[in-house]
Amino acid sequence: MTTSDWPHVRLHVVTGKGGTGKSTVAAALALALASHGKHVLLCEVEGRQGIARMFDVDPLPYEERRIATGLATDDRAPGTVHALHIDPEAALLEYLSMYYKLGRAGRALDRFGVIEFATTIAPGVRDVLLTGKVFEAVRRNSRNKGAIDYDAVVLDAPPTGRINQFLNVSDELAGLAKVGPVKNQADTMMTLFRSRETAVHLVTVLEEMPVQETADGIADLRAAGLPVGGVVVNLVRPRDLTETDLAAARAGTLDRAAVEADLRRGGVDPDAALVDGLLLEARDHAERRALEDAQRALVERMDVPSYELDRLAQGVDLGGLYELAASLRGQGLA
């Protein structure tokens, strides 16, 4: 069995450029972490209900719900994955009732639109509320009676372009609240986010813009003192041809007669259209693989551990998620 590269991490933040599949990776990571009897919480903060769709369950409320059993491994019973859809208004009300005995004033805040104001308009507050709840899930508040203690929390975070701002809660509030309880709260959260108990993983695909954005994201995270985790390279094309064959395919020198003979032996009539098609497809594939390899070299130069996930031709269903989870576990992200 492989061991995890991130044994100290309790908060896994998963970010990435739009369209790279960060939600899929976050879900697979949660399943992978939940093997060996571990209990994991998977959080989403962007109101998309993506978790509910991936796991094929009803839309999630603001409440921790058990949604899946962790990845099964040979030696021990799997743990569980719970999910939480964090909604800023509910988080604010929960926060207020947990920390301040506001009573009637709390209801008045809601009635006068303050809650709505704070969560949709007031700059930065929305992010602080979302990250605040994530923080609470990692470091359970003693006032939250009966809450589950998780071994790990996975956050399906906003995209790379926003991740720094999102996690840098104290900076975001700095211009607004220099002292006071909210500021103290933000500072405590930052201590966790900057510690080695947190890792920010970046999801990319092997294309120019996402790889560039990943490199920029890593630099920005480091500059902000936030711990960079691994790079997860998602949607990797199948690697069915050897380097030699790829080179031949690119050069158009694959042995046509051999292909025809093989096809005949395999039981298909090797008509010209079919063989031409296969050779053209091979060339197209080889060109893309060359581009992927160039991008992969750039990822390797980023000097962080990287993990690769295959593109599943049929798309990612629940079974596919477990397949990806097993791959992540095998490679040591979990």
Added chain:
Amino acid sequence: MTKSRTRVGPLAAAAGTAPALDVDALLDDPHTRIVVCCGSGGVGKTTTSAALALRAAERGRRVVVLTIDPARRLAQSMGIEALDNTPRPVLGIDDAAGGSLDAMMLDMKRTFDEVVLSQATPEKAQQILANPFYVALSSSFAGTQEYMAMEKLGQIHRDADYDLIVVDTPPSRSALDFLDAPERLSSFLDGRFIRLMLAPARGPARLMSAGLGLITGALTKILGAQVLRDLQTFVAALDTVFGGFRQRAQQTYALLQARGTAFLVVAAPEPDALREAEYFVERLSEDRMPLAGLVVNRATRPPHGDLGADEAMAVATRLRDDPSAAPTAGLLRLHADRARMVERERRLRQRFTAAHPGVATAVVPALAGDVHDLTGLRRVGQLLSDGALPG
């Protein structure tokens, strides 16, 4: 041409193909004055907008494209890497047909500042611009970017003389952000809380209801007194420019609904992106916004020949024990993989079409590399124009 039979039963969905989106007709139509490209992040909206703008320009129209966050190299090749919030001519286009192309990258904060400066007296404006709440609001208010893209569109439409404005929209967190932004800003300005904050500044003590006392008490406890004072100053200062803001937001909204506007929803053949596209289509029709069609980018090219995926895999399996046939087996697996991808994408598009049968669609095959120059944009433009649904 024979009329196709109406199918019923389980095969009915297979017959449902979307009408083809005629991109060139849209771009050439002199009545088309604004094209708005919307869709979720990572589907190629920016490239699509730039390619449409270039194509329209090279077909003879005077075009400006307003982009949000282009890739660095694309911005460089279009000459807009400087963020100065003013359209700049793009060099190197083919102007034989008499068209022209300007491009601009949106500076959200600057657009917001300009609105404030144009609406308030100089000293009031300075007061607003320096307030910490304004600074944060103008750069991070959920929806500011969306709103400012629309504001800039309104400005250019009013003040500049173009045949066609192509707008790229920010990758919204949700489909709703972009259409809701003007409304949200308006309702923010009208909000009860804002009114409450303004009440003491406006004097009459009778407005100091018990509710307000409770609220300011609670807020002071949570935020501290200084934050509350800053907020009050900010709201009071901004109050003077509220009217102007609201009016402009409404004008822009009306402009979007007008006949000369065409919305293109951009997606990738992935469940999430197409689901977002469905939200967009539904929202646009709810808000009576003129939808021109759907662009599906990054489609897998159909495999050649008629060898099916399962058959190809079966042949590959038969060749498994012969090492000399490994390359051929590899080719067959690639062929099967591609056939499966194409089949999956077709099903996903069909699901979309079944729910929204009238939406004209263009399918653009994936390019091997990224687009970062005019040649690449031209190629994408050609593919968009060719992009009527295959089969």
